[in-house]
Amino acid sequence: METATKDPDASEVAAKSPSLRFAWRGSESWRGLKAALPMMLGFIPFALVLGSQAAQKGFSVAEVPLMTGLNFGGGSEFAAVQLWTSPPHLLLIVAITFLVNSRHLLMGAAFAPLIRHLPRRQAFTALFVMCDESWALGLADARRTGRLSMPYYFAMAFGFYICWVVFTTVGALAGPILGDVTRFGFDMAFPAVFLVMLAGMWKGPAAARPWLVSLVVAALTYVFIPGAWYVPAGALSGVLAAFVLARPA
Amino acid sequence: MIDPLNLATILAMAIVTYLTRVGGYLFLRNRTLSPRLTTVLESAPGCVLITIIAPQFVSGHPADLIALVITTIAATRLSLLPTVLVAIVSAGILRNLG
Numbered sequence: 001m002e003t004a005t006k007d008p009d010a011s012e013v014a015a016k017s018p019s020l021r022f023a024w025r026g027s028e029s030w031r032g033l034k035a036a037l038p039m040m041l042g043f044i045p046f047a048l049v050l051g052s053q054a055a056q057k058g059f060s061v062a063e064v065p066l067m068t069g070l071n072f073g074g075g076s077e078f079a080a081v082q083l084w085t086s087p088p089h090l091l092l093i094v095a096i097t098f099l100v101n102s103r104h105l106l107m108g109a110a111f112a113p114l115i116r117h118l119p120r121r122q123a124f125t126a127l128f129v130m131c132d133e134s135w136a137l138g139l140a141d142a143r144r145t146g147r148l149s150m151p152y153y154f155a156m157a158f159g160f161y162i163c164w165v166v167f168t169t170v171g172a173l174a175g176p177i178l179g180d181v182t183r184f185g186f187d188m189a190f191p192a193v194f195l196v197m198l199a200g201m202w203k204g205p206a207a208a209r210p211w212l213v214s215l216v217v218a219a220l221t222y223v224f225i226p227g228a229w230y231v232p233a234g235a236l237s238g239v240l241a242a243f244v245l246a247r248p249a
Numbered sequence: 250m251i252d253p254l255n256l257a258t259i260l261a262m263a264i265v266t267y268l269t270r271v272g273g274y275l276f277l278r279n280r281t282l283s284p285r286l287t288t289v290l291e292s293a294p295g296c297v298l299i300t301i302i303a304p305q306f307v308s309g310h311p312a313d314l315i316a317l318v319i320t321t322i323a324a325t326r327l328s329l330l331p332t333v334l335v336a337i338v339s340a341g342i343l344r345n346l347g
Contacts, residue, residue, distance in 0.1 A: 045330045062250045063259065070263035075294055080262060082301050087254040090261055097262045099297045101269040106282070106290050108273025115274070127270045185340025188316055191302045192336035195324035201295045202325075207288075214296040218303035234303055238296025239289060246288035 032155035035141070039133050040163040043074075047164055049189050050077055051171020057084045064172035069165045072131065075197060076100040077168075082190065083228060092228055099235050107135045114138065114148040122150070129157035209245055214238030312343035 024030055047068075054064050059081075071077060076097040083093055108127060115123045130138075134157035142148040202208065218234025225233075282290075305317055320336040327335070 042329070045333065049333065059255070060250045060252070063252070063255050066251065066256070067259045067262065070259060071266045073266050075298065076262065076266060079297060079301050080258075087252075088258040090254075090258045093258055094261045094265050096297060096301075098265045098269065100294050101266045102290055102293050104266070104269035105273035105277060106287065108270055108275075109277035109280075109282070110273075112274045112278030116278075123274070124271060127274055128267065130270055185316065185337045185342075185344060188313075188320060188336035188340035189333045191305050191317060192320050192324065192333045193329065194298050194302045195321055196329045196332050198295055198298055199324045201298075203291075207292060208295070210292045211295045211299045214300045215303050215306070218300040219307045222304045223307050230303060231300055234300030235293075235297045238300065239293050242289045242292040242296070243285065246285045248283075248285060 028149045028151035029155035032149075032152035032157075033159050035137055035152075036133070036156035036159040039137075040159055043160065043163050044167050046074060046193060047167030048171035048174065049193055050074070050081060051168040051173075052175030053171075053190060054081045054084075054168070055172045055175030057081055058086050059084070059172060061169065061172050065165050065169045068168040069161075071097070072129070072161060072164065073097070073101050073104075074131070074164070078190075078193060078197075083231065089228060092231060096231060096235065099239070104130070107132075110139065111135060114142050118150070126150075126153065126157070129154075129161050131157070131160060134160055210238040210242035213241035310344075312346065313340065316340035316343050 050068070051064050054067070054077075055061070059067075067080070068077060079096050079100050080088075080093045083089065083096065107130060111127070111130065115126050118126065134153065137156055138148055138153045141152060198211070214234045214237060217237040218230045221233040222230035305313065308314070316336065316339040319339045320332065323332045323335040
């Protein structure tokens with residue numbers, strides 16, 4: 001019971017009760033896992049779709065957990081799989097990965113005061129498993145209790161991590177069984193996932209104007225210029241529009 | 250099982266993503282970001298996501314376009330699983346009508 005000895009609350013409970021199970025149930029780790037559970041269930045359909053689409057694009061079953069386990073960023077992985085060719089355009093995929101994940105820069109900066117006191121290795125591990133969900137839950141909990149409980153954070157964040165890696169792999173295993181996904185409209189699952197992610201990022205029509213610019217520029221580029229140029233054209237024009245539209249009043 | 254070019258791309262993705270995770274912590278923690286830069290960074294992921302699905306909007310198949318509109322409406326109201334079901338069922342039916 002390593003978690004119980006590391007965790008002040010849990011060892012307090014353990015001192016009162018001889019039952020180790022009770023100690024775990026009262027621990028910060030258990031509290032973190034409980035907080036993460038509903039969102040972990042929400043991960044599963046995303047993970048299955050990603051894994052099966054990756055398999056359709058020619059990923060081997062080993063390559064899927066390699067990507068989802070090392071990269072661990074859902075949005076960028078969906079984008080990468082959608083753009084994946086054989087062989088993949090390394091620079092295009094890396095640039096898109098950076099753009100999708102650039103929000104981590106802000107998240108990490110906001111997270112810094114909470115993990116500054118940690119030994120370096122622990123701080124860098126905490127950042128490795130920082131995703132939208134673990135960041136939001138960690139920040140919300142720290143605001144309530146005044147500090148970030150590390151057993152709480154790590155149990156929750158690694159819960160997300162394991163859930164994501166396991167179920168993307170399950171998706172990769174199940175993908176070939178489904179067969180050609182473009183029959184019957186299964187391929188429409190992909191834009192559906194993207195649209196749900198966009199709906200989750202929605203902050204009103206004004207904030208979405210750069211998205212409209214991206215959509216129009218990307219669509220026009222796709223129609224008139226062959227290849228994957230629509231990706232940098234759409235993404236960069238949207239970011240540029242955001243910069244211009246956000247000019248200081 | 251693991252293609253070297255796929256491996257290289259996956260590793261490059263992983264490095265870039267980890268840099269975004271530690272970058273903010275290492276370099277931005279003692280700085281106040283301008284509201285303008287914050288807004289740009291916040292809208293960037295959405296710009297990329299919509300860019301990637303943009304070709305679906307100009308595929309030229311009316312059935313796909315209608316299904317996409319239905320899916321967009323579903324995405325604003327429903328969670329992931331029902332939205333995906335709406336997308337698959339509407340595209341499946343509309344394509345077989347056409």
